[in-house]
Amino acid sequence: MKLYEKLADEIEQAVRRGVFAPGERIASVRHASQQHGVSIKTVLHAYALLESRGVVETRPQSGYFVREAAPAQAASKQAPVLTVASEVDVSRLVLSTLRSIRANDAVPLGSPYPDPTLFPWRRINQYANAIARRHASWNLIDDLPPGNPELIRQIARRYAENGVPVDPDEIIITVGATEAINLSLQAVAKPGDTVAVESPTYYAMLHAIERLGMRAIEVPTHPADGIDLDVLAQIVATQPIAACMVMPNFQNPLGFQMPDAKKRQLVALLAAHEIPVIENDVYHELYFGETRPSTLKNFDTKGLVLHCASFSKSLTASYRIGWAMPGRYRAQVEKLKFLNTLTTPSVPQVAVADYLRQDGYDRHLRQVRKAYRQQARIMSAMVQRFFPAGTRVSSPQGGYVLWVELPPRVDSMQLYQAALAHGITIGPGYMFSTKNDFRHFIRLNYSYPWTSQTEGALRTLGELAGKMT
Amino acid sequence: MKLYEKLADEIEQAVRRGVFAPGERIASVRHASQQHGVSIKTVLHAYALLESRGVVETRPQSGYFVREAAPAQAASKQAPVLTVASEVDVSRLVLSTLRSIRANDAVPLGSPYPDPTLFPWRRINQYANAIARRHASWNLIDDLPPGNPELIRQIARRYAENGVPVDPDEIIITVGATEAINLSLQAVAKPGDTVAVESPTYYAMLHAIERLGMRAIEVPTHPADGIDLDVLAQIVATQPIAACMVMPNFQNPLGFQMPDAKKRQLVALLAAHEIPVIENDVYHELYFGETRPSTLKNFDTKGLVLHCASFSKSLTASYRIGWAMPGRYRAQVEKLKFLNTLTTPSVPQVAVADYLRQDGYDRHLRQVRKAYRQQARIMSAMVQRFFPAGTRVSSPQGGYVLWVELPPRVDSMQLYQAALAHGITIGPGYMFSTKNDFRHFIRLNYSYPWTSQTEGALRTLGELAGKMT
Structure with missing residues (x-):
């Protein structure tokens, strides 16, 4: 110790x-x-x-x-994965990490958000301005949940074009995917319930569980293809699980794309136990392959998949437009949306709808995907070059984060503090689990264009990590 | 029956x-x-x-x-007020009422929202557009809770100018007052807890209690000066109350302004039992008197007042900008905000801040207050003229709703349905309580300019009510 x-x-x-x-x-x-x-x-x-x-x-x-x-x-530190569910409090660490990123001008390797300069900010704002000018006033009552009908139609259209079966009536607009995830979880589980999550998982999942006073049970998740179905099967067979939360596409932090066959198996396994699954699919547009990946919705026959997504990673983060497609829980999620924040701001909804209908979203996405694919390769190579022997790097198939396993003796909180002194931020592994399983892991953001400053930051990080081995 | x-x-x-x-x-x-x-x-x-x-x-x-x-x-229907706390489910009725209002073009007497044409919509949008144009992109990380610093400063300044002691560090920006109320309640109470509310109360209060799985105990509330302190004192002396929720200024639906002496007594009573009080003060700018009323915050010495407000009733509803000043619960509310919706959209925050700093908010408010004061008088007179004998009307001291007590034999749901057939909406008394105490009451919105159509609608309503007596 x-x-x-x-x-x-x-x-x-x-x-x-x-x-x-x-x-x-x-x-x-x-x-x-x-x-x-x-x-x-x-x-x-x-x-x-x-x-x-x-x-x-x-x-x-x-x-x-x-x-x-x-x-x-x-929280129990050495608890065996299969038997002890943890109460969750990751949010304080996350919030203080985000504050450090904000306070430091240097390369935000620790940021969970994509480089905002890639977003078509001016274009969307032009639509927003045009909408505001067209109307002499705006009646809030026209924007009650589920949300703006044209935006809902545009979202449904994109899914349909990509082979995801969607009924527009199922879509509910939310304040980002964060709200969609919170409402979905509240619709299917109650305080004290146990929820199965990937390990490591994106901390927004842990936050939702924490906020609602539920317990998380963490299921080992493989960097190549996702959650361990054998372990999950064992868990659901031996204890009551109120819901399962997963990110099948380009999970943050691991970056994998779960194969279709495995998605089908996952949905079938949970459906057999009537367990609803909350699918966080915010990175679905950021694939490196040829086609947009499938979703769990593609394999859902019982309405048990609550699909959550947003435009915050692919089009605009500050507009805060997300949505839920909650299957058979639609009525509950819509009501909870109404109770939670009444409505999602209107002009941003219509502006995004207009952009989707009239502008070059697909062209924009092609550029972003190409940039991310290249930058993933470069950063991965640089980590291998600068970091101490024994370091292992994920091979993301989409998204904009790298998951780095350092030699076991490196403590990521220690590295985080040391890096901060150099104006460099990283995402310490502690944020992605309620246990200490990922203390020697870090998450790096590669969405920012590669510069000599980035290279310098990675070199420094590698040296700091080297000193700790 | x-x-x-x-x-x-x-x-x-x-x-x-x-x-x-x-x-x-x-x-x-x-x-x-x-x-x-x-x-x-x-x-x-x-x-x-x-x-x-x-x-x-x-x-x-x-x-x-x-x-x-x-x-x-x-829900127990004849339960004595003092002993039985009710589980709450008012939201379905409210949502279906709101949908009817949206679907009917006629005079929205049942609307909970102010006439949007009075808002300085174009001015605020011009600020929003200028902000969007000034920036080449927008980094979400700059907008983490508590919120935009300039907006927080402007809000604190207005309070300070009106004699409300405010530390800017206490303010947390939210998605409307709805989110502020939800987060505040969650910060001080847990599922199963009992929360004291006014009766009648604004249904957003009941929604928050419902959403979080808590129980409401309704305290009789007088149309002239608010919650009955004797009854409240008896309640807090005899059972554990996790929190109290009140609207001391221009309560929706009653419209009273609680006198300063009573505000002080209320705060002192609850402080003696260490009970936090959530103050919903969304109508504070819409006073009919000479000066802006005090708030419970003015009398709070122990940090137990969680003050919630917004710009949605006085400046812009569709921007969804609200805030909480949660006293000693600041850290919890800030964290819950982060977990619930991550951030409040940025440009709207800055646009409101710019409007407050540079434009004529006070001039706008003077016009609105004058209009509401006149329209309250007109509608009150017309109700007395058209409605059946035995009808009684509130005397609002601010805000934009009238509370009408019909003869006991009139059922407000029946009147609501009958009025709907004429394209007229009203707020049935059932929405303002979990019990049936207000079945022969209705709420009317007088924020819309008085027209012959309004007059016709009121005449029809009066006739329909007359037939039911």
Whole structure:
């Protein structure tokens, strides 16, 4: 056990025993360093670890505070995958990582978002402006869920063109895929229920589970073809699972595309147990292959697939337009949408619809896909060149992130802190699981055009990782 | 008991006994009419009542279906206010009412939203367009919660100018007040908890409670000055209450402004029991008096007031910009915002900020307030003129709705259906409570300029109500 882990455990124990009350400030980094006779760096690592465990939180310009509602007990660290479901608190780590990315001007290798300069920002805004000018006013009541009919029609059309069977009446417009995922999960499961997720998984999945007071059971997921169906079959056969959440296409962070045969098997396995599956398909337009991949919806015969997607990765992130196609749960999701945020802003919906109908979405996507494919190759080569021996890199089949396995002795939180001192951000493996299975993994974003600055950042990262082995 | 109520009870019993399975279609209106030997109208009323009770739901072009998750038991109808908390399902009735309003072109007396033609739509869109043109792209990561710093500063400035003590760091931008209320409630209470609400109350409050699986206890609320503090004191003294939700200014539907002394008492009463209070203050700019009213925040010494508001009633509804000032629950609400919808769309935030800084918000508000004050007077006079003897009307001190108590024999759902046949919508009293206390009340929207069409609609409504007495 490392020194900073020991310190973190010690403080966590104190919190559990009530030495520090919820909301109370714990010792400053400097003070703790003197008090415990350890380095500033060790304290920083310990506090970051405590934050990731949900024990403390940072407040800007104020320091570290005990969380108001500290979890009843720490997430089990060595729990066997098959038997123990974890309560989830990954969000604090994610939020603090995102803040670091915002505060640092350098190459945002740790960002979960695509390079926004690739989006046709001006074009979409021109449509928005034209719509706003055409109307003397806008009546909110015309925009009640499910959403703008023309946008819904355009989305259904794209699916139909790609062989995904879609009834436009099934589509509900949401504030990004985040809301779609939240509503879908709430429609099918209740607090205390257990939800099966991929491991590693995109943290938005863990967030939804956490927000709704559910429990996650993590299923090993292979970098090449996705969730382990044997393990999943064992889980659903032996315990009640309220829902399963997966990203079959270009999963973040692994980047795989689940083969059609496996998609069919997954849907059949869950359907046999009447378990609804929430499919997060936000990267579906960012494929590197010849054709757009299939979705779980293609193989859904019982209406158990709740398909969630958005334009945030492929067209515009700041417009926050997502959608759900919730199968037999349509009525519930529509109602929850109404209760959650009433409506999705109107002009952005119509602007995207107009863009889809009139503009060059496919041309735009071809360019983006080509750029991402090239940049994936370059970054992968550079990681292999600069990083210490024993480093392994994923082979993404779409999307814009690379998953890097470092030698086991490298702790990704330590690397994250060290990189931050150089103005470089990374996505530490801790964000993608409630357990510590991915402590020596990092996620890198390759959506930004390759520059000498990127190369320098990767070289620095590789050196820092090398020192830790 | 009326015939349609008997029919509704009969069908509800059948559902409870499992005669109709969840998701199953019940008899068509025509078929039921023949089967039970009652009129089409009676069946329609019975089905509407069942829908409001959450037993069945309509699906477009398909008919009536038993809800997937029918409530375990019907809400107690004659329960004494003080002892029985109700599970809430008002949302289905509200959503179907809103749909009727949308489908009917006539005077939207039933609308919960203000006349959008009063909003400075073009001005705000011009700001939005200028912002979009100034930037070559937009990075989502700059818009993480709490929200756009300039908008937060402008909101804080307005509060400060009106004597409400506000720390800008406390403000979190949300997708309308709806999201602010949901997040605030989730931050302070958990599923199964009991929440005290005004009765009647704005249904968004009941929605939030319903969505989160909590229970509502309704506290009698006076049309002149708000929630009954004696009853509330008795409730909090005798049972655990996780939170209280109130609208102290121009409550929808009653329109009262709670006096400062009473606001102080309310805050003190709840603070003595450490009960957080969620203050929905969306109408704060629409006062008829000389000055903007105080808020519960003015009297909050312990950080227990979670203040929620928006621009949707006073500036722009379709931009969906709201905010929360959650006192000591700031960190929780910010995190929940991040989990719920990630961010609020950016350009709308900045456009509103620019409008507030550069344009004539106060001039706009003065015009709106003057119009509403006049229209309230006119509509009130017309209700007294056209409606049957025994009708009583509220005296709103702000906002844009009138609360009308009809003679007890008038059923507001029946009136709603009859009015709909004339293309007129109203807000039936059933929407404002989980109990049947307001069955002979209706809410009328007076935000639209007074026309001969409005006058005709009110005359028709009065005649229809007269026939029912």
